[in-house]
Amino acid sequence: MNRIGVTPEMVSRVIPVDPFDLVIFGGTGDLARRKILPALFRRFCAGQMPDDSRIIGAARSEMSESEYRDLVRDALAEFGKKHAEDKHAVEAFLKHLHYVAVDAMGDGGWKEMKALLRDEEGLVRAFYFSVGPSLFGPLAEQLRENGLADRETRIVVEKPFGHDLESARSLNEELAQHFYEDQIYRIDHYLGKETVQNLMAVRFGNMLFEPLWNAQYVDHIQITVAETVGVGGRGSYYDHSGAMRDMVQNHLMQLLCLIAMEPPAQFEADAVRDEKLKVIRALDPVDPDQIVRGQYTSDGSMPSYREDAENPTSKTESFIALKCYISNWRWANTPFYLRTGKRLSARASEIAVVFKETPHSIFGIDSGRHRNVLSIRLQPDEGMTLGVTIKEPGPGGMRLVDVPLDMSFADALGPDAEEVTDAYERLIMDVIRGNQTLFMRGDEVEAAWAWTDPLIEGWERRGDSPKPYDAGSGGPDDAAFLINRDGRRWRGIKI
Numbered sequence: 001m002n003r004i005g006v007t008p009e010m011v012s013r014v015i016p017v018d019p020f021d022l023v024i025f026g027g028t029g030d031l032a033r034r035k036i037l038p039a040l041f042r043r044f045c046a047g048q049m050p051d052d053s054r055i056i057g058a059a060r061s062e063m064s065e066s067e068y069r070d071l072v073r074d075a076l077a078e079f080g081k082k083h084a085e086d087k088h089a090v091e092a093f094l095k096h097l098h099y100v101a102v103d104a105m106g107d108g109g110w111k112e113m114k115a116l117l118r119d120e121e122g123l124v125r126a127f128y129f130s131v132g133p134s135l136f137g138p139l140a141e142q143l144r145e146n147g148l149a150d151r152e153t154r155i156v157v158e159k160p161f162g163h164d165l166e167s168a169r170s171l172n173e174e175l176a177q178h179f180y181e182d183q184i185y186r187i188d189h190y191l192g193k194e195t196v197q198n199l200m201a202v203r204f205g206n207m208l209f210e211p212l213w214n215a216q217y218v219d220h221i222q223i224t225v226a227e228t229v230g231v232g233g234r235g236s237y238y239d240h241s242g243a244m245r246d247m248v249q250n251h252l253m254q255l256l257c258l259i260a261m262e263p264p265a266q267f268e269a270d271a272v273r274d275e276k277l278k279v280i281r282a283l284d285p286v287d288p289d290q291i292v293r294g295q296y297t298s299d300g301s302m303p304s305y306r307e308d309a310e311n312p313t314s315k316t317e318s319f320i321a322l323k324c325y326i327s328n329w330r331w332a333n334t335p336f337y338l339r340t341g342k343r344l345s346a347r348a349s350e351i352a353v354v355f356k357e358t359p360h361s362i363f364g365i366d367s368g369r370h371r372n373v374l375s376i377r378l379q380p381d382e383g384m385t386l387g388v389t390i391k392e393p394g395p396g397g398m399r400l401v402d403v404p405l406d407m408s409f410a411d412a413l414g415p416d417a418e419e420v421t422d423a424y425e426r427l428i429m430d431v432i433r434g435n436q437t438l439f440m441r442g443d444e445v446e447a448a449w450a451w452t453d454p455l456i457e458g459w460e461r462r463g464d465s466p467k468p469y470d471a472g473s474g475g476p477d478d479a480a481f482l483i484n485r486d487g488r489r490w491r492g493i494k495i
Helices: 008-012 030-045 065-079 081-085 087-094 110-116 133-145 165-176 194-205 242-260 269-282 305-309 409-420 423-433 442-462 477-484
Strands: 020-025 054-059 097-101 124-129 154-157 184-186 218-226 291-297 319-324 336-341 348-355 373-379 383-391 400-408 467-470
Touching: 020 030, 020 423, 030 054, 030 065, 030 081, 030 087, 030 423, 054 110, 065 081, 065 087, 065 097, 081 087, 097 110, 124 133, 124 423, 133 154, 133 165, 154 423, 165 442, 184 442, 194 242, 194 373, 194 383, 218 242, 242 269, 242 319, 242 336, 242 348, 242 442, 269 442, 291 305, 291 442, 291 477, 319 477, 336 477, 467 477
Parallel strands: 020 054, 020 124, 054 097, 124 154, 154 184, 218 336, 291 467
Antiparallel strands: 218 348, 291 319, 319 336, 348 373, 373 383, 383 400
Protein backbone atom coordinates (compact mmCIF):
# COMPACT_ATOMS: atom_id res chain seq x y z
CA MET A 1 0.00 0.00 0.00
CA ASN A 2 2.76 2.40 -0.87
CA ARG A 3 1.54 5.82 -1.89
CA ILE A 4 3.29 8.76 -3.45
CA GLY A 5 4.44 11.07 -0.64
CA VAL A 6 3.63 8.54 2.10
CA THR A 7 6.43 7.65 4.52
CA PRO A 8 6.76 4.24 6.22
CA GLU A 9 6.13 5.97 9.55
CA MET A 10 2.78 7.28 8.32
CA VAL A 11 1.72 3.89 7.00
CA SER A 12 2.66 2.23 10.28
CA ARG A 13 0.05 4.34 12.09
CA VAL A 14 -2.71 3.38 9.64
CA ILE A 15 -5.10 0.48 10.30
CA PRO A 16 -5.88 -0.99 6.86
CA VAL A 17 -9.42 -1.70 5.72
CA ASP A 18 -10.81 -4.33 3.40
CA PRO A 19 -11.26 -3.55 -0.31
CA PHE A 20 -14.56 -1.81 -0.96
CA ASP A 21 -17.02 -0.44 -3.47
CA LEU A 22 -18.44 2.81 -2.06
CA VAL A 23 -21.32 4.44 -3.92
CA ILE A 24 -21.95 8.10 -3.08
CA PHE A 25 -25.51 9.12 -3.94
CA GLY A 26 -25.36 12.88 -4.37
CA GLY A 27 -21.82 12.40 -5.62
CA THR A 28 -21.80 15.79 -7.36
CA GLY A 29 -23.29 17.67 -4.40
CA ASP A 30 -21.76 20.14 -1.98
CA LEU A 31 -21.19 17.66 0.87
CA ALA A 32 -19.48 15.18 -1.43
CA ARG A 33 -17.22 17.87 -2.88
CA ARG A 34 -16.34 19.54 0.42
CA LYS A 35 -16.11 16.62 2.82
CA ILE A 36 -16.64 13.06 1.58
CA LEU A 37 -14.35 12.93 -1.46
CA PRO A 38 -11.52 14.97 0.13
CA ALA A 39 -11.71 12.68 3.18
CA LEU A 40 -11.39 9.60 0.97
CA PHE A 41 -8.50 11.22 -0.88
CA ARG A 42 -6.61 11.87 2.34
CA ARG A 43 -7.15 8.25 3.43
CA PHE A 44 -5.81 7.20 0.04
CA CYS A 45 -2.73 9.36 0.54
CA ALA A 46 -2.24 7.86 4.00
CA GLY A 47 -2.11 4.38 2.48
CA GLN A 48 -5.35 3.17 4.07
CA MET A 49 -7.38 2.70 0.90
CA PRO A 50 -6.60 -0.66 -0.77
CA ASP A 51 -5.51 -0.56 -4.40
CA ASP A 52 -8.57 -2.44 -5.64
CA SER A 53 -11.12 -0.21 -3.89
CA ARG A 54 -13.49 1.92 -5.93
CA ILE A 55 -15.58 5.03 -5.38
CA ILE A 56 -18.68 5.44 -7.54
CA GLY A 57 -20.37 8.80 -7.77
CA ALA A 58 -24.11 8.68 -8.45
CA ALA A 59 -26.42 11.60 -9.21
CA ARG A 60 -29.13 12.61 -11.68
CA SER A 61 -26.80 14.64 -13.87
CA GLU A 62 -25.66 13.03 -17.10
CA MET A 63 -21.89 13.17 -17.34
CA SER A 64 -19.05 10.99 -18.47
CA GLU A 65 -16.56 9.34 -16.14
CA SER A 66 -13.93 11.77 -17.37
CA GLU A 67 -16.16 14.76 -16.59
CA TYR A 68 -16.81 13.42 -13.11
CA ARG A 69 -13.10 13.03 -12.47
CA ASP A 70 -12.61 16.62 -13.58
CA LEU A 71 -15.25 17.71 -11.07
CA VAL A 72 -13.51 15.78 -8.28
CA ARG A 73 -10.09 17.09 -9.31
CA ASP A 74 -11.39 20.65 -8.86
CA ALA A 75 -12.93 19.72 -5.48
CA LEU A 76 -9.63 18.29 -4.25
CA ALA A 77 -7.77 21.40 -5.36
CA GLU A 78 -10.16 23.48 -3.25
CA PHE A 79 -10.73 21.23 -0.24
CA GLY A 80 -8.03 18.55 -0.31
CA LYS A 81 -5.59 20.40 1.98
CA LYS A 82 -1.86 19.89 1.57
CA HIS A 83 -2.09 16.47 -0.13
CA ALA A 84 -3.79 18.06 -3.16
CA GLU A 85 -0.48 19.74 -3.98
CA ASP A 86 0.83 16.32 -5.00
CA LYS A 87 -0.54 16.06 -8.57
CA HIS A 88 0.67 12.47 -8.93
CA ALA A 89 -1.33 11.47 -5.86
CA VAL A 90 -4.42 13.25 -7.20
CA GLU A 91 -4.24 11.47 -10.55
CA ALA A 92 -3.64 8.11 -8.87
CA PHE A 93 -6.71 8.65 -6.68
CA LEU A 94 -8.91 9.68 -9.61
CA LYS A 95 -8.29 6.31 -11.26
CA HIS A 96 -10.39 4.75 -8.49
CA LEU A 97 -13.42 6.91 -9.40
CA HIS A 98 -16.41 5.97 -11.54
CA TYR A 99 -19.75 7.61 -12.25
CA VAL A 100 -23.32 6.49 -12.92
CA ALA A 101 -26.31 8.73 -13.65
CA VAL A 102 -29.19 7.40 -11.51
CA ASP A 103 -32.81 8.38 -10.96
CA ALA A 104 -33.69 7.70 -7.32
CA MET A 105 -37.41 7.76 -8.06
CA GLY A 106 -37.34 5.89 -11.36
CA ASP A 107 -35.65 3.13 -13.35
CA GLY A 108 -32.84 5.10 -14.96
CA GLY A 109 -29.29 4.00 -14.25
CA TRP A 110 -29.88 1.09 -11.88
CA LYS A 111 -28.95 -1.63 -14.36
CA GLU A 112 -25.75 0.26 -15.20
CA MET A 113 -24.90 0.52 -11.51
CA LYS A 114 -25.53 -3.16 -10.90
CA ALA A 115 -23.25 -4.04 -13.81
CA LEU A 116 -20.51 -1.80 -12.38
CA LEU A 117 -20.59 -3.16 -8.84
CA ARG A 118 -18.46 -6.19 -8.08
CA ASP A 119 -19.64 -9.35 -6.34
CA GLU A 120 -16.52 -10.75 -4.73
CA GLU A 121 -15.90 -12.49 -1.44
CA GLY A 122 -14.39 -10.18 1.17
CA LEU A 123 -15.38 -7.03 -0.72
CA VAL A 124 -17.26 -4.42 1.33
CA ARG A 125 -20.20 -2.74 -0.41
CA ALA A 126 -21.46 0.53 1.06
CA PHE A 127 -23.84 3.26 -0.09
CA TYR A 128 -23.54 6.82 1.20
CA PHE A 129 -26.86 8.71 1.07
CA SER A 130 -25.49 12.24 0.67
CA VAL A 131 -28.98 13.45 -0.25
CA GLY A 132 -32.05 14.92 1.43
CA PRO A 133 -33.99 12.74 3.89
CA SER A 134 -36.93 12.51 1.48
CA LEU A 135 -34.77 10.23 -0.70
CA PHE A 136 -33.60 7.88 2.07
CA GLY A 137 -36.59 5.56 1.74
CA PRO A 138 -36.76 5.51 -2.09
CA LEU A 139 -33.02 4.82 -2.35
CA ALA A 140 -33.20 1.99 0.19
CA GLU A 141 -36.09 0.47 -1.74
CA GLN A 142 -34.29 0.77 -5.07
CA LEU A 143 -31.20 -0.95 -3.69
CA ARG A 144 -33.28 -3.93 -2.60
CA GLU A 145 -35.50 -4.12 -5.67
CA ASN A 146 -32.54 -3.98 -8.03
CA GLY A 147 -30.55 -6.62 -6.18
CA LEU A 148 -27.76 -4.24 -5.14
CA ALA A 149 -27.90 -4.96 -1.39
CA ASP A 150 -27.52 -8.09 0.72
CA ARG A 151 -27.17 -8.83 4.43
CA GLU A 152 -23.61 -7.45 4.51
CA THR A 153 -24.34 -4.17 2.69
CA ARG A 154 -23.98 -0.93 4.66
CA ILE A 155 -25.77 2.38 4.15
CA VAL A 156 -24.74 5.78 5.52
CA VAL A 157 -27.37 8.45 6.10
CA GLU A 158 -26.67 12.11 6.83
CA LYS A 159 -28.51 14.49 9.11
CA PRO A 160 -31.07 15.88 9.40
CA PHE A 161 -32.58 12.54 10.42
CA GLY A 162 -36.14 13.72 10.70
CA HIS A 163 -37.72 17.05 11.60
CA ASP A 164 -39.45 15.78 14.74
CA LEU A 165 -40.20 12.50 16.52
CA GLU A 166 -42.90 11.47 14.07
CA SER A 167 -40.75 12.00 10.97
CA ALA A 168 -37.74 10.30 12.60
CA ARG A 169 -39.87 7.25 13.39
CA SER A 170 -41.16 7.24 9.84
CA LEU A 171 -37.61 7.35 8.44
CA ASN A 172 -36.50 4.56 10.76
CA GLU A 173 -39.45 2.44 9.69
CA GLU A 174 -38.75 3.08 6.00
CA LEU A 175 -35.12 2.03 6.32
CA ALA A 176 -36.03 -0.95 8.52
CA GLN A 177 -38.17 -2.36 5.71
CA HIS A 178 -35.02 -2.92 3.68
CA PHE A 179 -32.06 -2.99 6.10
CA TYR A 180 -31.29 -4.26 9.58
CA GLU A 181 -30.23 -1.79 12.26
CA ASP A 182 -26.64 -3.06 12.18
CA GLN A 183 -26.45 -2.09 8.50
CA ILE A 184 -27.52 1.54 9.03
CA TYR A 185 -24.88 4.19 9.87
CA ARG A 186 -26.46 7.50 10.95
CA ILE A 187 -23.56 9.89 10.77
CA ASP A 188 -22.87 12.84 13.05
CA HIS A 189 -19.47 14.24 12.13
CA TYR A 190 -18.99 15.68 15.63
CA LEU A 191 -18.49 12.14 16.93
CA GLY A 192 -15.59 11.66 14.52
CA LYS A 193 -13.59 14.54 15.94
CA GLU A 194 -10.34 13.53 17.60
CA THR A 195 -11.11 15.52 20.73
CA VAL A 196 -14.54 13.93 21.17
CA GLN A 197 -13.00 10.48 21.15
CA ASN A 198 -10.23 11.69 23.43
CA LEU A 199 -12.95 12.70 25.86
CA MET A 200 -13.79 9.02 26.27
CA ALA A 201 -10.11 8.16 26.61
CA VAL A 202 -9.65 10.81 29.30
CA ARG A 203 -12.73 9.66 31.21
CA PHE A 204 -12.33 5.92 31.01
CA GLY A 205 -8.58 5.52 30.53
CA ASN A 206 -7.38 7.58 33.49
CA MET A 207 -8.00 6.86 37.15
CA LEU A 208 -7.41 10.56 37.78
CA PHE A 209 -10.78 11.77 36.41
CA GLU A 210 -13.44 9.08 36.60
CA PRO A 211 -13.76 9.04 40.43
CA LEU A 212 -14.40 12.82 40.30
CA TRP A 213 -16.83 12.70 37.36
CA ASN A 214 -20.07 13.10 39.31
CA ALA A 215 -22.31 15.50 41.21
CA GLN A 216 -20.19 15.30 44.36
CA TYR A 217 -17.22 17.01 42.69
CA VAL A 218 -18.55 18.70 39.54
CA ASP A 219 -20.28 22.06 39.99
CA HIS A 220 -21.65 22.32 36.45
CA ILE A 221 -20.87 21.54 32.83
CA GLN A 222 -21.00 23.91 29.83
CA ILE A 223 -21.23 22.92 26.18
CA THR A 224 -20.75 25.72 23.64
CA VAL A 225 -20.80 25.49 19.84
CA ALA A 226 -20.42 28.99 18.39
CA GLU A 227 -20.21 29.96 14.72
CA THR A 228 -19.30 33.25 13.07
CA VAL A 229 -21.17 32.43 9.85
CA GLY A 230 -24.82 33.21 9.26
CA VAL A 231 -27.39 31.12 7.44
CA GLY A 232 -26.83 32.68 4.02
CA GLY A 233 -27.20 29.99 1.38
CA ARG A 234 -29.08 27.73 3.80
CA GLY A 235 -31.79 30.20 4.73
CA SER A 236 -34.70 28.23 3.29
CA TYR A 237 -33.70 25.04 5.13
CA TYR A 238 -32.65 26.74 8.34
CA ASP A 239 -35.82 28.79 8.69
CA HIS A 240 -37.77 25.52 9.00
CA SER A 241 -35.22 24.10 11.40
CA GLY A 242 -33.62 26.60 13.75
CA ALA A 243 -30.80 26.12 16.20
CA MET A 244 -32.68 23.59 18.32
CA ARG A 245 -33.31 21.16 15.50
CA ASP A 246 -30.12 21.91 13.58
CA MET A 247 -27.66 21.70 16.47
CA VAL A 248 -29.06 20.84 19.90
CA GLN A 249 -31.06 17.75 18.97
CA ASN A 250 -28.05 16.06 17.39
CA HIS A 251 -24.58 17.61 17.85
CA LEU A 252 -24.94 19.02 21.37
CA MET A 253 -27.02 16.06 22.47
CA GLN A 254 -24.26 13.69 21.43
CA LEU A 255 -21.65 15.71 23.30
CA LEU A 256 -23.88 15.77 26.36
CA CYS A 257 -24.25 11.99 26.23
CA LEU A 258 -20.52 11.36 26.02
CA ILE A 259 -19.86 13.70 28.93
CA ALA A 260 -22.60 12.27 31.15
CA MET A 261 -22.86 8.56 30.31
CA GLU A 262 -21.86 5.71 32.59
CA PRO A 263 -18.78 3.67 31.69
CA PRO A 264 -19.77 1.07 29.08
CA ALA A 265 -18.67 -2.51 29.69
CA GLN A 266 -16.45 -2.25 26.63
CA PHE A 267 -15.70 0.15 23.77
CA GLU A 268 -18.18 -1.51 21.45
CA ALA A 269 -21.06 -0.08 19.43
CA ASP A 270 -24.12 -1.22 21.35
CA ALA A 271 -22.44 -0.98 24.76
CA VAL A 272 -21.60 2.70 24.14
CA ARG A 273 -24.95 3.52 22.54
CA ASP A 274 -26.89 1.82 25.35
CA GLU A 275 -25.26 4.16 27.85
CA LYS A 276 -25.90 7.23 25.68
CA LEU A 277 -29.55 6.27 25.39
CA LYS A 278 -29.87 6.08 29.19
CA VAL A 279 -28.63 9.69 29.44
CA ILE A 280 -31.19 11.00 26.95
CA ARG A 281 -34.02 9.16 28.70
CA ALA A 282 -32.91 10.60 32.06
CA LEU A 283 -33.04 14.22 30.84
CA ASP A 284 -35.63 16.29 32.68
CA PRO A 285 -38.10 18.48 30.79
CA VAL A 286 -36.84 22.07 30.57
CA ASP A 287 -38.93 24.92 31.94
CA PRO A 288 -39.54 27.85 29.56
CA ASP A 289 -37.63 30.24 31.85
CA GLN A 290 -34.52 28.04 31.43
CA ILE A 291 -34.45 28.55 27.64
CA VAL A 292 -33.17 31.62 25.78
CA ARG A 293 -33.70 31.90 22.04
CA GLY A 294 -32.06 34.58 19.93
CA GLN A 295 -31.95 35.85 16.36
CA TYR A 296 -29.13 37.95 14.94
CA THR A 297 -29.75 41.41 13.59
CA SER A 298 -27.68 43.44 11.17
CA ASP A 299 -24.65 45.29 12.47
CA GLY A 300 -24.46 47.41 9.32
CA SER A 301 -21.80 45.29 7.63
CA MET A 302 -23.60 41.95 7.68
CA PRO A 303 -27.25 41.13 6.88
CA SER A 304 -29.73 40.18 9.56
CA TYR A 305 -31.08 36.67 9.98
CA ARG A 306 -34.39 37.65 8.41
CA GLU A 307 -32.56 39.03 5.39
CA ASP A 308 -30.49 35.85 5.08
CA ALA A 309 -33.59 33.68 5.45
CA GLU A 310 -35.63 35.97 3.16
CA ASN A 311 -38.44 35.94 5.72
CA PRO A 312 -39.16 39.40 7.21
CA THR A 313 -41.41 37.98 9.98
CA SER A 314 -39.40 34.90 10.93
CA LYS A 315 -39.52 33.70 14.55
CA THR A 316 -36.86 31.04 14.00
CA GLU A 317 -33.97 31.08 16.45
CA SER A 318 -30.37 31.36 15.23
CA PHE A 319 -29.18 31.11 18.85
CA ILE A 320 -30.30 29.02 21.79
CA ALA A 321 -29.08 28.61 25.35
CA LEU A 322 -30.66 26.37 27.95
CA LYS A 323 -30.10 24.76 31.33
CA CYS A 324 -31.00 21.14 31.81
CA TYR A 325 -30.65 18.41 34.42
CA ILE A 326 -30.12 14.65 34.27
CA SER A 327 -32.11 12.71 36.83
CA ASN A 328 -29.80 9.90 37.83
CA TRP A 329 -27.48 9.13 40.74
CA ARG A 330 -24.35 10.41 39.03
CA TRP A 331 -25.65 13.84 38.03
CA ALA A 332 -28.57 14.67 40.36
CA ASN A 333 -28.90 18.48 40.75
CA THR A 334 -25.87 19.20 38.53
CA PRO A 335 -26.79 21.78 35.86
CA PHE A 336 -25.72 21.36 32.25
CA TYR A 337 -25.63 24.64 30.30
CA LEU A 338 -25.87 24.35 26.51
CA ARG A 339 -25.57 27.15 23.97
CA THR A 340 -25.09 27.41 20.24
CA GLY A 341 -25.60 30.13 17.68
CA LYS A 342 -24.83 31.76 14.35
CA ARG A 343 -23.10 35.08 13.69
CA LEU A 344 -21.33 35.13 17.03
CA SER A 345 -18.09 36.91 17.84
CA ALA A 346 -15.87 33.82 17.43
CA ARG A 347 -15.90 30.31 16.04
CA ALA A 348 -15.41 27.93 18.93
CA SER A 349 -16.66 24.62 20.28
CA GLU A 350 -15.85 23.77 23.87
CA ILE A 351 -16.95 21.45 26.64
CA ALA A 352 -16.06 22.78 30.08
CA VAL A 353 -16.26 20.59 33.17
CA VAL A 354 -16.20 23.02 36.09
CA PHE A 355 -15.33 21.35 39.38
CA LYS A 356 -16.47 22.54 42.77
CA GLU A 357 -14.39 24.71 45.06
CA THR A 358 -12.46 23.07 47.86
CA PRO A 359 -14.72 22.64 50.91
CA HIS A 360 -12.42 24.81 53.00
CA SER A 361 -9.58 27.17 52.08
CA ILE A 362 -6.63 27.09 54.45
CA PHE A 363 -5.17 30.19 52.78
CA GLY A 364 -7.72 32.71 53.96
CA ILE A 365 -10.14 35.03 52.22
CA ASP A 366 -7.39 36.94 50.40
CA SER A 367 -6.49 33.85 48.38
CA GLY A 368 -9.65 34.27 46.34
CA ARG A 369 -12.02 31.69 44.87
CA HIS A 370 -10.54 28.99 42.64
CA ARG A 371 -11.93 26.06 40.72
CA ASN A 372 -10.38 23.42 38.54
CA VAL A 373 -11.77 23.43 35.02
CA LEU A 374 -11.25 20.78 32.38
CA SER A 375 -11.74 22.42 28.98
CA ILE A 376 -12.13 20.20 25.92
CA ARG A 377 -11.74 22.26 22.74
CA LEU A 378 -13.34 20.78 19.63
CA GLN A 379 -12.49 23.63 17.28
CA PRO A 380 -10.64 25.51 16.00
CA ASP A 381 -7.60 24.62 18.15
CA GLU A 382 -8.41 21.04 19.15
CA GLY A 383 -7.05 19.98 22.49
CA MET A 384 -7.61 19.96 26.24
CA THR A 385 -6.68 22.30 29.07
CA LEU A 386 -6.83 21.51 32.78
CA GLY A 387 -6.81 24.55 35.02
CA VAL A 388 -5.02 24.05 38.32
CA THR A 389 -4.35 26.38 41.23
CA ILE A 390 -0.77 27.13 42.28
CA LYS A 391 1.09 29.70 44.34
CA GLU A 392 1.91 32.85 42.43
CA PRO A 393 5.71 33.10 42.19
CA GLY A 394 7.48 35.74 44.24
CA PRO A 395 7.45 37.13 47.78
CA GLY A 396 4.46 38.60 49.49
CA GLY A 397 2.67 35.68 51.04
CA MET A 398 0.54 32.83 49.79
CA ARG A 399 -1.17 34.31 46.75
CA LEU A 400 -2.93 31.74 44.57
CA VAL A 401 -3.30 31.87 40.80
CA ASP A 402 -4.94 29.57 38.23
CA VAL A 403 -2.68 28.26 35.46
CA PRO A 404 -3.48 25.94 32.54
CA LEU A 405 -1.97 22.55 31.85
CA ASP A 406 -2.43 22.67 28.09
CA MET A 407 -2.40 19.86 25.55
CA SER A 408 -3.03 21.16 22.05
CA PHE A 409 -2.99 18.44 19.43
CA ALA A 410 -0.95 20.59 17.08
CA ASP A 411 1.77 20.82 19.72
CA ALA A 412 1.55 17.27 21.01
CA LEU A 413 1.27 15.48 17.67
CA GLY A 414 3.33 17.76 15.44
CA PRO A 415 2.68 18.67 11.79
CA ASP A 416 0.49 15.61 11.16
CA ALA A 417 -2.10 16.71 13.75
CA GLU A 418 -4.33 18.43 11.20
CA GLU A 419 -4.60 15.27 9.16
CA VAL A 420 -5.43 12.86 11.96
CA THR A 421 -8.33 14.90 13.30
CA ASP A 422 -10.62 15.03 10.24
CA ALA A 423 -13.96 13.55 11.29
CA TYR A 424 -15.19 12.30 7.92
CA GLU A 425 -12.00 10.36 7.28
CA ARG A 426 -12.41 8.39 10.47
CA LEU A 427 -16.14 7.83 10.16
CA ILE A 428 -16.06 6.66 6.55
CA MET A 429 -13.31 4.19 7.38
CA ASP A 430 -15.39 2.98 10.35
CA VAL A 431 -18.22 2.25 7.92
CA ILE A 432 -15.88 0.12 5.82
CA ARG A 433 -14.68 -1.67 8.97
CA GLY A 434 -18.26 -2.27 10.11
CA ASN A 435 -17.75 -0.35 13.36
CA GLN A 436 -20.91 1.50 14.48
CA THR A 437 -19.57 2.83 17.79
CA LEU A 438 -19.46 6.46 16.63
CA PHE A 439 -22.82 6.35 14.82
CA MET A 440 -26.29 6.96 16.19
CA ARG A 441 -28.76 4.14 16.68
CA GLY A 442 -32.41 4.48 15.70
CA ASP A 443 -33.81 4.43 19.25
CA GLU A 444 -31.21 7.01 20.28
CA VAL A 445 -32.38 9.41 17.56
CA GLU A 446 -36.01 8.94 18.53
CA ALA A 447 -35.28 9.51 22.22
CA ALA A 448 -33.52 12.78 21.38
CA TRP A 449 -36.54 13.98 19.41
CA ALA A 450 -38.90 12.86 22.21
CA TRP A 451 -37.05 15.25 24.57
CA THR A 452 -36.70 18.07 22.02
CA ASP A 453 -40.23 18.16 20.57
CA PRO A 454 -42.05 19.40 23.72
CA LEU A 455 -39.62 22.32 24.04
CA ILE A 456 -40.25 23.41 20.46
CA GLU A 457 -44.00 22.87 20.74
CA GLY A 458 -44.01 24.95 23.92
CA TRP A 459 -42.55 28.13 22.43
CA GLU A 460 -44.56 27.72 19.23
CA ARG A 461 -47.77 27.38 21.25
CA ARG A 462 -46.91 30.46 23.33
CA GLY A 463 -45.93 32.44 20.24
CA ASP A 464 -42.55 33.35 21.74
CA SER A 465 -40.23 35.47 19.64
CA PRO A 466 -36.45 35.10 19.80
CA LYS A 467 -34.45 37.85 21.46
CA PRO A 468 -32.50 40.06 19.02
CA TYR A 469 -28.72 40.19 19.24
CA ASP A 470 -26.14 42.04 17.16
CA ALA A 471 -24.32 40.03 14.50
CA GLY A 472 -20.75 39.53 15.68
CA SER A 473 -21.68 39.69 19.37
CA GLY A 474 -21.80 36.94 22.00
CA GLY A 475 -25.55 36.43 21.69
CA PRO A 476 -28.56 37.93 23.50
CA ASP A 477 -28.11 39.42 26.97
CA ASP A 478 -30.69 37.02 28.39
CA ALA A 479 -28.28 34.13 27.78
CA ALA A 480 -25.85 35.74 30.24
CA PHE A 481 -28.64 36.19 32.79
CA LEU A 482 -29.53 32.49 32.43
CA ILE A 483 -26.22 31.43 33.96
CA ASN A 484 -25.32 34.57 35.96
CA ARG A 485 -28.40 34.28 38.17
CA ASP A 486 -26.99 30.94 39.35
CA GLY A 487 -23.75 32.64 40.40
CA ARG A 488 -21.89 31.26 37.38
CA ARG A 489 -20.65 32.70 34.09
CA TRP A 490 -20.14 31.49 30.55
CA ARG A 491 -16.63 30.53 29.59
CA GLY A 492 -15.05 31.48 26.29
CA ILE A 493 -17.25 33.74 24.17
CA LYS A 494 -18.42 36.71 26.22
CA ILE A 495 -21.99 37.90 26.24
